[in-house]
Amino acid sequence: MFSFMAEQYEAYPYPYRNPEEETIGKTRTHLNDFPEIAHYRSGGLMTFDKDYRVLVAGGGTGDATVHLAQEMARYCPDAELVHLDLSSSSINVAKKRLEKIGLGGRVTFIQDSLLNLPQGKYGEFDHIDCSGVLHHQKDPLAGAKALRSVLKPNGMMSIMLYGLYGRLAVYEIQKIMKEIYKEGDSLDDLIRCVRQWIHAAPATHPFKQALMDVVEKDDNEIVDMFLHVQDRAYTVPDLYDLWDRSDLELVTLRPEIDYNVCARLPEGMLRDRILEMPLAKQQAYGEQLYSAHAIHLMYVRRKGETATPAPRPQDHDMIPYILPFGLEFRQQVISIGLVNLQPYNTQLDATHMAILSRIDNETPIKDILKSTAQALGKDKALIEEAWLTVYEEFRMRGFMVLHKFP
Numbered sequence: 001m002f003s004f005m006a007e008q009y010e011a012y013p014y015p016y017r018n019p020e021e022e023t024i025g026k027t028r029t030h031l032n033d034f035p036e037i038a039h040y041r042s043g044g045l046m047t048f049d050k051d052y053r054v055l056v057a058g059g060g061t062g063d064a065t066v067h068l069a070q071e072m073a074r075y076c077p078d079a080e081l082v083h084l085d086l087s088s089s090s091i092n093v094a095k096k097r098l099e100k101i102g103l104g105g106r107v108t109f110i111q112d113s114l115l116n117l118p119q120g121k122y123g124e125f126d127h128i129d130c131s132g133v134l135h136h137q138k139d140p141l142a143g144a145k146a147l148r149s150v151l152k153p154n155g156m157m158s159i160m161l162y163g164l165y166g167r168l169a170v171y172e173i174q175k176i177m178k179e180i181y182k183e184g185d186s187l188d189d190l191i192r193c194v195r196q197w198i199h200a201a202p203a204t205h206p207f208k209q210a211l212m213d214v215v216e217k218d219d220n221e222i223v224d225m226f227l228h229v230q231d232r233a234y235t236v237p238d239l240y241d242l243w244d245r246s247d248l249e250l251v252t253l254r255p256e257i258d259y260n261v262c263a264r265l266p267e268g269m270l271r272d273r274i275l276e277m278p279l280a281k282q283q284a285y286g287e288q289l290y291s292a293h294a295i296h297l298m299y300v301r302r303k304g305e306t307a308t309p310a311p312r313p314q315d316h317d318m319i320p321y322i323l324p325f326g327l328e329f330r331q332q333v334i335s336i337g338l339v340n341l342q343p344y345n346t347q348l349d350a351t352h353m354a355i356l357s358r359i360d361n362e363t364p365i366k367d368i369l370k371s372t373a374q375a376l377g378k379d380k381a382l383i384e385e386a387w388l389t390v391y392e393e394f395r396m397r398g399f400m401v402l403h404k405f406p
Contacts, residue, residue, distance in 0.1 A: 052126050144243070173194060191219050191222045236284040239253075261286035312402075320401075321361045
C-alpha cells in the first residue's frame, strides 16, 4: 500500500470527478452556503465584502471550491478564494472543473500542506473550509492548530470529521486488508479484495446495504474509504477535546436534531436528568443513541470570542433560506399535504404548506406571512404561530437558516 498520503492522492485523486460533467449549481457541499455562514457567524447579516478571504484547506478535486466560487461570484465577486492541497493531480481536476463553469480565474491554487500555514506565506482568512482532511493527518491536533493560526478574529471554519459509530464496519474492513496485505501487492489487487469481501457479506450484515452503495462506486472511493494510509474517527467528546486543545470552540453541530438526545426521549426521570447535564454531555448521549454518525459536520471559531446572537424568526425582516439539501425535504412535505413529523410528533397542515410554498430564498418573512394570511383569510397570529413551527422543524434538521442584507 501507499507509504505516504501524497502518493495516494496523486494516484487516486479524491473524490473522483469528471470536469466535463460540471455545470453551474450541480456541486453543493455542506456548510458552505453564504446565508448559512452568515446565520452562524454574524447573526444572519450578509457582511461579505471585497476584503473577505476564504481558504479551502485540503480542497482535493474541488467540491467545496466549486461551491464556494459560485457563492462568492453571487455575494462578493471581488473577494479572494484560495484552494490548498498536497496533490497536483487533485488540483488539476479542480482547475478544470472551475474552467468548465467559467470561474477558473476566481481561485488561487496552492500546492502545499496545511501544516505550513503558520509560516504566514498565505495570510489570514475570514472563513476556512476543511472537509474530510484533519482525520487523515498524522497529527490532527497539529493540523487544527495550523488552521487556527490563520483564522482571523471573528472568523469561522466549516469542518467535516469522521464519526466513529457510523464507520465501525469500515474499520473492520481496513483491519482485514492490512492483515492480508503482503509486500508487492498492488492497489488493484487490494481493491478487488475489498469488493469481494463486501459482496460476500450476507444480507444479515448490519452494514451490507451501506457498504454495497460504496463498493459499486469508483476505485478512488474504495481506496479512500478502505485502503487509506491514515484514518481516524471521532466521538463528540473527542471533538470537544480537539477544539479545546487547538484554542478553538464549537459553534454548532449540524444538524442539531441528530445530537439532541432529549428530542427522542419521553418525559420522565431519564430525560430530566440528562437535561441537567452540560450541552456537550447531552450531545454525546445523542450521538450514542443515534449511533449512526459516519461524519460530523460543524462550525468552529476561535476560543473565547463573543458569539453574535443567532437570528430570530420573530425578526420579520429576515429572509428564510432553504439549503440545497432541504429542498427535496420541502417538496416531500408539500406533496404529502398533511405531515406528522418526528421526533416531536409535529402536525403540519395546509397553513404550514402555504408558508413553505412561498419561501423562495429571496422574500422576507414579513411578506411571506402577509401573502399567506391574505390567501387563506386567517388571523395573523395563527399564521405567525405556523411560521415558527415551520422554521423550527426545518432549522433543527439543518435545512433552513435566516439571513438579511445590511
